[in-house]
Amino acid sequence: MATILLQAAGAALGGVFGPVGAILGRAAGGLAGSYVDRALINGGRTVSGARLATARIPGADEGSPVNRVYGAARIGGTLIWGTRFEEEVRRERSGGKASGPKVETFRYYANIAIGLCEGEIAAVRRVWADGRELDLTDIEMRVYRGGEEQLPDPLIEAKQGAGNAPAYRGLAYVVFERLPLDPFGNRIPLLQFEVMRPVGALERQIRAVTIIPGATEYGYATRQVKEKTGEGSARILNRHMQVTATDWQASLDELTAVCPNLERVALVVSWFGTDLRAGECRILPGVEVQHRDEVSMAWSVAGLGRGEAHLVSRHDGGPAYGGTPSDTSVVQAIADLKARGLKVYLYPFLMMDIPSGNGLPDPHGDAQQASYPWRGRITCHPAPGTEATVDRTAAARVQVTEFYQRADGYRRMVLHYASLAADAGGVDGFLIGSELRGLTQVRDADGRFPFVEHLVDLAGDVRAVVGQQTKLTYGADWSEYFGYHPQDGSGDVFFHLDPLWSSPHIDAVGIDNYMPLADWRDGDLVEANPDGFRLRTPITDGGAGKPWAFRYKDIGSWWSNRHHNRIGGIEVAQPTAWLPGMKPVWFTELGCPAVDKGANQPNVFVDPKSAESAAPYFSSRARADSLQRRFLEAHHLHWQSPASSVVDASHMFVWTWDARPYPVFPNQLSAWSDGGNWRTGHWLNGRLGATTLADAIAAILVDHGFHDFDVAEVSGDLTGYLQAEVTSARGLLAPLLEVFRIDVVEDAGVLRFRSRGVASLAPRQMHVLADLPEEPLWSETRGHDSDFAAEVVIGSFNPALDYEQASARSRRTRTASNRMLGYDLPAVLPEETALAAAEAAVRDQWISRRVLKFAVSPADAALQPGDPVALPSVGGTFLVSRVEEGAVRRVEARQHIGGAAAVPAAETPSPADGGGASRPCCICSTSRSSPADRM
Numbered sequence: 001m002a003t004i005l006l007q008a009a010g011a012a013l014g015g016v017f018g019p020v021g022a023i024l025g026r027a028a029g030g031l032a033g034s035y036v037d038r039a040l041i042n043g044g045r046t047v048s049g050a051r052l053a054t055a056r057i058p059g060a061d062e063g064s065p066v067n068r069v070y071g072a073a074r075i076g077g078t079l080i081w082g083t084r085f086e087e088e089v090r091r092e093r094s095g096g097k098a099s100g101p102k103v104e105t106f107r108y109y110a111n112i113a114i115g116l117c118e119g120e121i122a123a124v125r126r127v128w129a130d131g132r133e134l135d136l137t138d139i140e141m142r143v144y145r146g147g148e149e150q151l152p153d154p155l156i157e158a159k160q161g162a163g164n165a166p167a168y169r170g171l172a173y174v175v176f177e178r179l180p181l182d183p184f185g186n187r188i189p190l191l192q193f194e195v196m197r198p199v200g201a202l203e204r205q206i207r208a209v210t211i212i213p214g215a216t217e218y219g220y221a222t223r224q225v226k227e228k229t230g231e232g233s234a235r236i237l238n239r240h241m242q243v244t245a246t247d248w249q250a251s252l253d254e255l256t257a258v259c260p261n262l263e264r265v266a267l268v269v270s271w272f273g274t275d276l277r278a279g280e281c282r283i284l285p286g287v288e289v290q291h292r293d294e295v296s297m298a299w300s301v302a303g304l305g306r307g308e309a310h311l312v313s314r315h316d317g318g319p320a321y322g323g324t325p326s327d328t329s330v331v332q333a334i335a336d337l338k339a340r341g342l343k344v345y346l347y348p349f350l351m352m353d354i355p356s357g358n359g360l361p362d363p364h365g366d367a368q369q370a371s372y373p374w375r376g377r378i379t380c381h382p383a384p385g386t387e388a389t390v391d392r393t394a395a396a397r398v399q400v401t402e403f404y405q406r407a408d409g410y411r412r413m414v415l416h417y418a419s420l421a422a423d424a425g426g427v428d429g430f431l432i433g434s435e436l437r438g439l440t441q442v443r444d445a446d447g448r449f450p451f452v453e454h455l456v457d458l459a460g461d462v463r464a465v466v467g468q469q470t471k472l473t474y475g476a477d478w479s480e481y482f483g484y485h486p487q488d489g490s491g492d493v494f495f496h497l498d499p500l501w502s503s504p505h506i507d508a509v510g511i512d513n514y515m516p517l518a519d520w521r522d523g524d525l526v527e528a529n530p531d532g533f534r535l536r537t538p539i540t541d542g543g544a545g546k547p548w549a550f551r552y553k554d555i556g557s558w559w560s561n562r563h564h565n566r567i568g569g570i571e572v573a574q575p576t577a578w579l580p581g582m583k584p585v586w587f588t589e590l591g592c593p594a595v596d597k598g599a600n601q602p603n604v605f606v607d608p609k610s611a612e613s614a615a616p617y618f619s620s621r622a623r624a625d626s627l628q629r630r631f632l633e634a635h636h637l638h639w640q641s642p643a644s645s646v647v648d649a650s651h652m653f654v655w656t657w658d659a660r661p662y663p664v665f666p667n668q669l670s671a672w673s674d675g676g677n678w679r680t681g682h683w684l685n686g687r688l689g690a691t692t693l694a695d696a697i698a699a700i701l702v703d704h705g706f707h708d709f710d711v712a713e714v715s716g717d718l719t720g721y722l723q724a725e726v727t728s729a730r731g732l733l734a735p736l737l738e739v740f741r742i743d744v745v746e747d748a749g750v751l752r753f754r755s756r757g758v759a760s761l762a763p764r765q766m767h768v769l770a771d772l773p774e775e776p777l778w779s780e781t782r783g784h785d786s787d788f789a790a791e792v793v794i795g796s797f798n799p800a801l802d803y804e805q806a807s808a809r810s811r812r813t814r815t816a817s818n819r820m821l822g823y824d825l826p827a828v829l830p831e832e833t834a835l836a837a838a839e840a841a842v843r844d845q846w847i848s849r850r851v852l853k854f855a856v857s858p859a860d861a862a863l864q865p866g867d868p869v870a871l872p873s874v875g876g877t878f879l880v881s882r883v884e885e886g887a888v889r890r891v892e893a894r895q896h897i898g899g900a901a902a903v904p905a906a907e908t909p910s911p912a913d914g915g916g917a918s919r920p921c922c923i924c925s926t927s928r929s930s931p932a933d934r935m
Contacts, residue, residue, distance in 0.1 A: 071691030071720035074803035077114035119146010123257035146172035196689035214268035279399035284310035345429030370611035379438035434475030475588035491569030502577035514603035525898035591655030704729035720828035789821035808834035
């Protein structure tokens with residue numbers, strides 16, 4: 001109506017100026033009238049968006065079984081509580097100013113509780129909704145671990161009323177408060193959770209741990225560090241997981257969750273050495289790149305900016321190491337560790353940034369210095385034991401003093417971190433160095449050890465900065481701590497570190513303990529006692545009768561005796577300053593690689609860029625998480641026992657936990673090139689919180705009421721195992737026992753489990769058999785090829801692929817059979833573990849085609865199922881599978897061949913990066929790097 005009226009009025013007014021004016025007036029009036037009409041007609045109109053007609057939420061079925069998780073697994077949950085959806089209405093006007101219609105949009109939020117599994121769990125690492133990982137920093141999710149003392153959730157109690165809310169004790173569950181539903185089509189999504197429920201002993205044993213990578217510019221920062229990547233865009237340098245705001249928080253949250261008794265942390269911070277010649281070596285803080293564009297936290301170490309720092313060398317197109325942690329990030333990390341109730345020990349660490357093809361003169365006599373070597377190789381030039389060595393001359397003292405005192409020398413690095421510790425409010429402990437064996441053993445013209453003297457002075461200087469409340473030590477290499485025995489035929493014995501250990505400024509004897517605990521070889525599987533046929537030469541001391549002076553493992557005797565140096569093999573009458581038991585012993589590092597036979601040589605690692613790269617003696621290089629766990633458990637069990645008083649069990653710092661959280665490290669090779677080294681390295685990330693075959697079997701038996709069992713002879717890796725249905729212990733264990741070839745026998749009321757392929761089984765020679773009338777003395781049956789499978793397929797869940805269902809297929813045997821043997825396990829297995837199991841299973845079934853039957857006297861009661869036997873007239877070893885009692889004991893046995901060396905299998909590349917090398921490492925970096933520093 002306004003349009004018509006204003007058109008007429010406009011035409012009348014415009015007519016004053018003639019026909020053209022009337023036309024223009026009519027148009028202007030129509031335009032104004034249209035605007036008025038829209039305001040009057042549409043101004044009160046409301047357009048409503050999609051709205052739920054009902055807010056029904058799915059319910060749980062009565063009597064649904066509760067999951068049981070052993071180790072780490074990805075599981076679904078069951079809705080156990082919820083409210084009606086919360087509706088949020090948002091009204092906005094569309095179009096021009098106050099002229100468009102009102103638009104109502106509706107958003108819905110869910111308040112729900114999801115039951116996960118039987119408690120008590122350690123933590124929930126990740127959450128998926130409809131198959132996509134959730135960013136938990138945008139969601140309010142509370143985790144209840146299922147302890148017997150947990151309290152009701154405050155939201156549930158507020159909705160149900162005080163005293164009416166269940167605590168769900170014994171059930172691990174999560175509560176989502178105001179979970180946004182619009183990303184999921186206004187419905188509750190399918191939720192899945194990565195749950196960690198440790199069932200082994202190691203997680204509860206650990207009381208101290210080291211934190212690496214040591215070389216990470218911002219990896220220790222507790223606040224996000226952003227770098228400008230373009231106009232209006234930036235990237236976060238220290239966040240790669242969606243569970244927390246920073247990598248540090250994600251990693252430390254998991255560490256403190258899986259290790260409930262953790263008390264102490266040694267924070268590793270690294271500078272870089274440039275040369276193995278002590279007189280030429282500069283000690284410098286380093287950076288990955290010389291320039292970063294507009295970083296929210298400027299990098300600075302010891303007053304040096306990025307442009308003044310050492311640029312670490314390049315390897316395979318990227319930095320060989322990450323950079324030195326920014327001082328600000330170190331202070332933030334110390335503050336966060338204290339806030340978590342942990343005692344902090346600062347650990348200045350020296351990495352050698354010497355690339356291949358360096359052309360530097362080698363003090364040890366090679367054509368050039370080794371690439372990325374161990375810091376323990378720094379020494380005088382030429383080194384002791386080489387021709388023209390300057391050892392035992394005045395020049396040796398000059399070189400060592402230059403290393404220590406120069407403007408960019410070792411003393412500057414250590415005192416900088418002492419000052420930083422003081423600025424951070426103090427720390428509980430401080431290491432003045434570690435594993436500088438090549439320097440501590442250098443002598444001057446008077447036969448003194450100049451670097452040891454410098455360490456004594458350095459301890460006093462550090463004490464003056466950090467105060468009396470901070471404990472100080474030096475982390476001596478396990479081959480260094482107890483003394484120096486020159487290999488020159490002199491018979492000299494020096495307790496060269498005693499001036500340091502007896503210093504009033506040193507509070508403990510620090511040992512980086514990588515002493516071998518085993519001497520195992522694959523051939524030992526056919527012997528009952530490998531030492532029975534292996535030559536062992538006792539360590540003796542014919543002169544002074546003190547063999548402990550040469551036995552580095554005899555820590556107790558070294559600790560509890562006076563020490564006398566020897567010159568030419570003759571003891572000096574005057575003892576050193578060491579007094580028996582005067583200081584406690586700490587293990588400043590204690591570690592073992594997760595590799596086959598890692599306990600044979602725990603100090604080595606595989607890193608393709610380092611000259612130190614090596615596998616343990618007699619190792620197949622196959623991954624072996626369970627061996628690493630057994631090594632660490634054995635140490636903790638021994639030193640934490642009441643009978644042990646030498647080593648302070650609260651200061652056994654396990655090597656090592658990485659501040660880069662699992663699983664983005666090691667999977668994101670585009671961010672960290674040393675991720676491939678994790679596979680058989682010393683890392684505990686991704687291994688603590690998981691399980692092993694032995695631990696899982698033991699936990700299952702205990703959960704089902706069995707206590708008389710022995711799993712000591714079970715070995716093998718198993719990341720996780722899941723019980724999703726009500727079943728018996730036998731039903732749950734049977735697939736595991738069959739796939740991993742584990743035999744079970746009852747012995748005096750005890751169930752004994754034994755891994756068939758890796759147990760030491762020396763066969764018993766059966767010289768006397770029962771001779772029955774009209775029966776052969778023994779008979780052998782061989783199965784036909786068509787009765788056996790040509791290949792084995794094992795289905796499981798692959799942790800490297802976010803627990804996707806995967807299958808491992810053995811190589812097909814050359815046979816006429818087309819049969820395939822399949823297993824579908826509710827187990828989480830690394831791909832190489834599943835592949836090795838498939839190969840072993842198909843091999844074992846073909847070997848066991850030979851079945852032997854014979855009889856023995858009833859008096860031979862010692863022969864039991866599972867025993868290995870051999871008949872002189874029959875080739876091979878056989879395992880007894882059945883014994884039938886009667887007038888004679890009828891025995892049935894199948895052929896057995898001891899497990900061959902496991903062949904490492906290549907794993908499928910992670911979806912994030914599509915491939916990469918598989919090498920272990922010990923200390924690592926934060927950006928395309930992998931240090932070589934474990935000797």
